[in-house]
Amino acid sequence: MKIATYVDEEGTLSSLYEPGHVRVYDNAAGAWEARKKIPFEVGPDMTLSEVKSALGDVVDRLEDCRVLVSGEVRGLVYSLLQEEMGFHIWKAQGPDREQLDIVAGREADLIARREQAAVEEASAANCAQGCCGKKGGGGRSPCGPAAAPSLERVGNGHYRIDLAQVLESDPNLNSRQVLIPVMQETEFETLEILCDHVPRWFSRALVEMNMRAEFDASAQGLKVLVSPNHQT
Template sequence: MKIASYVNVHGDVAGFHENGQVCLYENGENGWLKIREIPFGIHADLSLSEIKAAIRKAVAQLDGCKVFVLSEVRGLLNAVLQEEFGFRTWQSHGALLEQLDSVSRHDQAFIAAQAAKPVTGHTCSVPANRSGCGGGCSTHPSGSPPALTETAKPLPAPQSLGNGCYRINLAEILANDSSLNSKQVLVPFMASVKFTQLEVLCDHPPRWFSRELDKLDLIVASEQPAGNGKGTRVLLVPAKETVVHPS
């Protein structure tokens, strides 16, 4: 089995905002061995296409590995790894080498649970088409490091209105779950789904719109008070898309 992760200079699972590299480990007769180190660096000024190109270049060197360990399982990078490259992503912190056995056991249990679903049913709340269940259909094996956790629950998704139009009540979602923020909810969808327009109902337009929408090749087509008189209705469209208002 092969497991990839982004680690810092200390060998700890790191966030992509830190200095580090992608490391690929393989389990052999002598235990887990690092078989590849892949330079990988992204920064806030990169466009979405540049970020995807960097991920694609790294993935091409992972020898078919489909398990990736991250320190954060929400956000653009996780969405790209899952939706475009088919990785099963796991969240962890601390020394990676000490946790590979546990990641492997969890991943195998998750695969077995997925395979058994047509026979035994599926008790996990994560939809079947999401790779992000992260072993939620089973319990932690004994001795697993406390830093290892299941992958985060699926993010709230916009409602499809048909013809490539979507709507999401961001204000309601954030009011119901204080662990989320607007960027976590919107960016993965905007980066992975081709849409004609996305209507966002919010208390106020997120501050990060001004610096991030351009990277995603999106623009604000309109901004006006919400129909209920509370908050704002923001309509986002691709930069070169003609606006078609939903009925």
């Protein structure tokens, strides 16, 4: 197995937004050995295309490694790695070597049970709320919000979800897996989504589900307010 880490000059796990480099470890011989050291740097003045180019250079040198351990997991760079480049990203602190066996174990466990666990947990949650079936005529589940623990109810018909926090809690999820079920199965007047950036699939999904969105960017991140286009 190969695991990449992002560390500072002391070998301590760090954020991709801080000075440092990527290390690539391989335990094919039965023990973790550092195989590569890859420089990486992003700055606040870089354009999106420049950030993607810098990431692309690193990804090319990582070859088939798609597991990254870092001191942080939130921000545009991490979203690009997860959603567009297929990485699993784990947050940890301290010397990177101390985390390799831990992350390898978590990866193996998650890969083995991800699909089955997702189906079983969703089914159990829905049935516990009396939501094992859909409304007549193919409508939405009557218990959509209750069956989605990541949703926060902020008023009658108004909900909020912190997408960045959900993705941080489970590296195997991506934005589409989180948001599509919520948007399809929850009856809402407004759905407030807190995120780092707008997923590339989002605009098309809005059209397909007959919804609209308003966007409010700030230093803390992006707030997207989704609401259905009511037919008159």
